[in-house]
Amino acid sequence: MSPEQRPSIVIRRPDDWHLHLRDEALLEAVLPYTADVFARAIVMPNLVPPVTTIAAANAYRDRINRALGAGKTFRPLMTCYLTDTISADEIKRGFEQGAWVAAKLYPAGATTNSDSGVTSVDKIYPALEAMQSIGMPLLVHGEVVDPDVDVFDREARFIDDVMQPMRERFKDLKVVFEHITTAAAANYVFGADKNLAATITPHHLMINRNAIFKGGLRPHMYCLPVAKREHDRQSLRIAATSGDRRFFLGTDSAPHIASTKECDGGCAGVFNAPNTMECLAQVFDEEDALDQLEAFASLNGPAFYGLEPNTDTITLTRQSTGISAPDPVVVGDEVIKPFMPETEVRWRLT
Numbered sequence: 001m002s003p004e005q006r007p008s009i010v011i012r013r014p015d016d017w018h019l020h021l022r023d024e025a026l027l028e029a030v031l032p033y034t035a036d037v038f039a040r041a042i043v044m045p046n047l048v049p050p051v052t053t054i055a056a057a058n059a060y061r062d063r064i065n066r067a068l069g070a071g072k073t074f075r076p077l078m079t080c081y082l083t084d085t086i087s088a089d090e091i092k093r094g095f096e097q098g099a100w101v102a103a104k105l106y107p108a109g110a111t112t113n114s115d116s117g118v119t120s121v122d123k124i125y126p127a128l129e130a131m132q133s134i135g136m137p138l139l140v141h142g143e144v145v146d147p148d149v150d151v152f153d154r155e156a157r158f159i160d161d162v163m164q165p166m167r168e169r170f171k172d173l174k175v176v177f178e179h180i181t182t183a184a185a186a187n188y189v190f191g192a193d194k195n196l197a198a199t200i201t202p203h204h205l206m207i208n209r210n211a212i213f214k215g216g217l218r219p220h221m222y223c224l225p226v227a228k229r230e231h232d233r234q235s236l237r238i239a240a241t242s243g244d245r246r247f248f249l250g251t252d253s254a255p256h257i258a259s260t261k262e263c264d265g266g267c268a269g270v271f272n273a274p275n276t277m278e279c280l281a282q283v284f285d286e287e288d289a290l291d292q293l294e295a296f297a298s299l300n301g302p303a304f305y306g307l308e309p310n311t312d313t314i315t316l317t318r319q320s321t322g323i324s325a326p327d328p329v330v331v332g333d334e335v336i337k338p339f340m341p342e343t344e345v346r347w348r349l350t
């Protein structure tokens with residue numbers, strides 16, 4: 001039987017190479033959705049205040065592990081939030097001590113809690129120099145913040161204005177172009193010679209920008225970088241299902257309390273942790289590429305980070321009808337609403 005016809009598939013347990021776990025009550029509420037499925041996750045540092053020191057990263061990891069409880073095998077991989085004034089020595093020591101595995105570049109003002117981010121890449125040259133010398137990956141939110149640049153063009157502009165000049169200067173720096181959303185970014189990664197990889201989210205593989213406006217404004221389809229055109233989504237599908245080792249899963253699952261999204265100035269972020277693997281199986285099935293799902297979700301990420309893939313497995317089973325949307329996640333008096341595409345998802349994690 002070809003993989004495309006199989007009623008179920010077994011793949012190595014996946015990892016999530018880009019995740020927002022938040023803190024306190026939100027952390028407690030969302031963590032199980034990731035920890036029950038994924039073995040490891042790269043945890044984003046955009047807390048308030050951001051995770052900029054070894055002490056803060058260690059304390060955050062402790063809070064995550066406490067929220068996990070006993071008997072869970074999930075391992076959080078911490079990251080350092082880059083600021084204009086961050087010390088290269090702290091970054092290096094944190095990597096060597098295992099406090100963090102990578103550093104995150106948020107252009108200041110690009111997205112949620114990025115106000116303390118980097119105003120100009122030249123400010124962090126000493127940090128990038130240090131990271132290059134120790135093989136520590138740089139994770140990049142790749143959007144320019146210039147308000148004169150159209151929001152749908154900000155990723156493509158970032159490639160020319162920031163990414164390429166930075167990579168030319170730091171040729172041996174390992175870079176992850178995070179949550180790519182455009183054909184331009186996918187093609188840029190395909191064309192790069194070395195040291196560049198990209199994460200792709202389930203939602204950018206499933207929706208285009210029409211979903212944000214369908215039948216009215218749809219705040220739960222709004223994230224940053226914002227979903228782009230259908231042509232871009234098709235390019236992301238080609239990249240994700242290609243088997244090319246430079247593309248791997250980063251969910252960018254970014255929970256927000258519903259009332260903070262369903263309002264004027266609502267927050268960016270799609271909470272997809274409850275159905276990531278179901279959505280991905282659907283996408284790979286539609287592309288006749290189920291045999292590439294393991295590479296994307298479970299093999300390419302660890303290879304980039306120099307880690308072993310997981311040895312345990314998960315099973316996804318084809319359903320005869322579409323699965324329903326995950327229930328809202330209750331946090332005190334509020335809820336978080338999970339992502340659900342309008343198109344059918346016929347796979348279930350079993």
Ligand code: DOR
Binds near residue numbers: 046111224225268
């Ligand atoms: O949509 C997003 N939400 N994009 C980001 O870059 C940050 C994230 C968040 O933290 O909510």
Ligand code: ZN
Binds near residue numbers: 019
């Ligand atoms: Zn993110």
